[in-house]
Amino acid sequence: MTIEDAQQTVDAWIKKYGVRYYNELTNMAILTEEVGEVARIMARKYGEQSFKQDEENVELADELADVLFVLICIANQTGIDLTKALKSNLDKKTKRDKDRHWNNKKIT
16 A cells, blocks of 8 residues: 555545544644554553553554554645655655764764
8 A cells, every 4th residue: 555545545434434534633632642552552562661451462553553544634634645745754854864874873
């Protein structure tokens, strides 16, 4: 599935099952909540915190997909083509950082 396909698929899903998009501010709050759920899993699976008994079956992949879904919703409702946006962002990063990371003694 391409990013364009994902945007179209989410849009079709919203129109069929979601009735309409939540407003942009509501989706921003939902995105923050979903990112928090990812952070919770990361802190417990890869960090020093431990899972509670009822949390052991949480799936990082599912939570990341929730983040992606809401991010796509925000892009769709604000008219952003994520394919173009990502290409542009990668171009910016390449121009700015092409040598920076290779010269970083902390990671090389």
